[in-house]
Amino acid sequence: MVRIDFERVFEALSSPHMVVDRQLRYVAVNAAYERVTMRTREEMIGRHLFDLFPNEGESGRRLRSSFERVFATGEMDSLPYISYDIQRPEEQGGGMEQRYWSAVHTPLGDGEGNVAYVVQNTVDVTELVRLRQAAHLPFRFGEIKLLERAQEAERQHSALLEEAEDFRRLFQQAPGFIAVLSGPEHIFTFANDAYLRLIGGRAVLGKKVRDALPEVEGQGFFEMLDRVLATGQPTGGEAVRLFLQRAAGEEPRETFVDFSYDPIRDGAGQVTGIFVQGMDRTEAVKTQRRQRLLLDELNHRVKNTLATVQSIASQTMRSARDLESARADLEARIVALSKAHDLLSAQQWANTELTTLVRQELSVHDRDRVRVDGPWLLLDPKTSIALALVTHELSTNAAKYGALSSANGKVSVNWRLSERQPRDLQLVWTERDGPPVEAPRRRGFGSRMIERVVSGELGGTYEAEFSPQGFACRINIPLNA
């Protein structure tokens, strides 16, 4: 079997060839290239193309963008006609030498689907151009025609390219995300700014989609791409959920996208790639979801509050002596509930502070006759509402039958926290200097409610004491239970 040394083939090619890497540094040149550029390989290998052959003008820009296109798209690109002057070495007289070239740039993969190098085959067409200036020579006519055709082709190509550049810029800055995938392995050949934002700025160009976005494996998208390529049928979805790495080094995050995969066809109608476009809808979907949650929660609270009010109403009516006292009691109880809601609302329904809660309920009474004393303590919403209602009943009873029903009676509310863990709230309500009291024969709704709230709902204990000195009660409630 014949084994060919391709390095020697490259070296022996009669046409000038060179290879540059992604930084446009020379990796290899052949002898023909050395001759045409009047440089040795030692001068060139490892050096930057534009350091050796600077060109700040239009030609330099065109050459650079041709290289960039090949690296970005993985597709061959050609410059049929380009004027590019190069510096003549000192030993050959120095100065700039006007040259005309025709170049073809071919991508060279790294074996993993990435464009690692570009091979340039360049032909010095200076002689042909000079011949054009001697157009009167009839026997050169054919060659001149050829050159004119090349120049015409280049002009058309440039116009097309400029148009393509405009589109590229539009796509690049479009608000929606756009990517172009090429071939059966879905190699990224284009990804706009919005797409890069979506995937956390990862370098994906030239990579297979499965390598570029490994976290998407198993979420059904690669299979959809395969199907679009196989069937030519477009597909997509709205507010589709996926987990995507949104920033370098981060865990994949829940993301929602509207997207479509549309087949790209070549001239023969064959599907060669996929046009990916869509919108990142994560924020919109999450906002919608938060609103839904808030509405559900609000509805739940309203319904529970209505159920509480309903219970207060029906039991107040049932236990009242007459309609007028029922109306007054009901009103006062609903207002107490409402004030507790105000306190909670002011703290985003997180908690209330016990001193504030007790003082608020007792605020209708003369300040000098009420003493409130206890450590600062935050209560959860449920305990807040429960204790507000309990305080309201105690305060109402004091005003109707107890110490606050006489001219000089006083109420003191003291509490402390138990030493042992888990802590208990130990609250003592004491009425003094009022009329003597005795236990009522029939327990009204108020005292039944206090009992129920404290022992049932709050899991604590309630002890009431009726004595000639006045009413007193002791409430113990486990906290964090």
Added chain:
Amino acid sequence: MQPNEMPGKFDGLRIFVVEDEALVAMNLEMILEDLGCTIIGPAMRFDRAEAMVGGELAADAAILDVNVGGHEVFPLAARLAEKGMPIIFATGYDQSGIPKEWHERPMLQKPYTSDDVARALAQALPGKRPGVPTGK
């Protein structure tokens, strides 16, 4: 307004009540007493309800608040359903707050009336009469 059900239909029924809000529980108790039922509980805290479900619970049906002090009641419902106990859910949410497997069960949406409770009981205990033991 007269209840839709025959008076006395629910006499003597023992109803297990789980409801974490004292006032709502009091109202339900009052309604059930008016219907002639005996109340088992009410359990107002999850641990208490759990202990009662785990013990010798002699009840003909259960009315369960869906959310008991931040705990979902469904694990307890499953244990009661295993024993063949008819279950009624009470909730401030609509049906979307209840898992699909429970959608066949009667639901009381808060706030509910005495008629609503009677209807739910009739639905949970079709053809039931007091004193007839709950079979499987």
